[in-house]
Amino acid sequence: QVQLVESGGGLVQAGGSLKLSCAASGFTFSSYAMSWVRRAPGKDLEWVSSISTRSLITTYADSVKGRFTISRDNAKNTLWLQMNSLKPEDTAVYYCAKGRAPFKYGYNLQDYDYWGQGTQVTVSS
Numbered sequence: 001q002v003q004l005v006e007s008g009g010g011l012v013q014a015g016g017s018l019k020l021s022c023a024a025s026g027f028t029f030s031s032y033a034m035s036w037v038r039r040a041p042g043k044d045l046e047w048v049s050s051i052s053t054r055s056l057i058t059t060y061a062d063s064v065k066g067r068f069t070i071s072r073d074n075a076k077n078t079l080w081l082q083m084n085s086l087k088p089e090d091t092a093v094y095y096c097a098k099g100r101a102p103f104k105y106g107y108n109l110q111d112y113d114y115w116g117q118g119t120q121v122t123v124s125s
Helices: none
Strands: 003-007 010-013 018-025 034-039 045-051 058-060 068-073 078-083 092-099 112-115 119-124
Touching: 003 092, 018 034, 018 092, 018 119, 034 068, 034 078, 034 112, 045 068, 045 078, 058 068, 078 092
Parallel strands: 010 119
Antiparallel strands: 003 018, 018 078, 034 045, 034 092, 045 058, 068 078, 092 112, 092 119
């Protein structure tokens, strides 16, 4: 059974930093691309970043490029999102997501299936 458990969210002032973690279990983590997606209040789900199985490829949404860094440790079945220079518009629930098929990389929401329960990030101005 696929399980994705996010943590690390919280309340931070604009310009601050947070590091989100995602603990994965129930599947062969190293065989799947992973991503972070977010849902801001009253808005649709938005893709944020993706990382390939061996971390050779990373992709970011324009809105976070240069501020966020995605990373993973396949030995620990863990995915991270380092978020720097946070802005109020980054306020959202952040979810990690598992690739839909093994060894397939993508940067669209439809390329990912299972999501965790999410972790709330609130950035105050």
